Amino acid sequence: xxxxxxxxxxxxxxxxxxxxxxxxxxxxxxxxxxxxxxxxxxxxxxxxxxxxxxxxxxxxxxxxxxxxxxxxxxxxxxxxxxxxxxxxxxxxxxxxxxxxxxxxxxxxxxxxxxxxxxxxxxxxxxxxxxxxxxxxxxxxxxxxxx
Numbered sequence: 001x002x003x004x005x006x007x008x009x010x011x012x013x014x015x016x017x018x019x020x021x022x023x024x025x026x027x028x029x030x031x032x033x034x035x036x037x038x039x040x041x042x043x044x045x046x047x048x049x050x051x052x053x054x055x056x057x058x059x060x061x062x063x064x065x066x067x068x069x070x071x072x073x074x075x076x077x078x079x080x081x082x083x084x085x086x087x088x089x090x091x092x093x094x095x096x097x098x099x100x101x102x103x104x105x106x107x108x109x110x111x112x113x114x115x116x117x118x119x120x121x122x123x124x125x126x127x128x129x130x131x132x133x134x135x136x137x138x139x140x141x142x143x144x145x146x
Contacts, residue, residue, distance in 0.1 A: 021139040023049040028080040028146040035067045054080045056123040057091050081125035090118040
């Protein structure tokens with residue numbers, strides 16, 4: 001009986017669940033991907049995403065902030081993590097984005113070995129769950145790129 005009542009209310013009184021929804025893209029480490037993704041979605045589908053860029057490298061936060069501002073989003077200088085705090089990360093010394101950065105989180109797993117062209121940096125961390133709570137609502141469409 002309850003299921004029938006719920007079904008009847010949905011059929012009789014349709015509600016646009018998406019009316020209050022937004023499109024949010026979380027780019028964890030970078031920003032350039034969020035810019036390309038947001039441009040593509042707007043150009044091809046007419047959907048405007050708001051980027052939330054989390055960039056731990058102080059060398060690239062200015063660029064991330066410009067990209068976020070371009071789309072009405074935000075850039076945060078931190079590393080997305082399971083809780084707020086600090087972690088040691090290996091970040092590239094070079095300002096070039098062509099520098100391999102595959103081991104930025106390797107610093108938290110096992111023995112600390114710094115690859116050539118990298119340095120150990122204490123990076124503030126921010127809880128990804130807190131980011132979701134702060135910048136999204138249950139009706140939002142969320143894309144995550146790490």
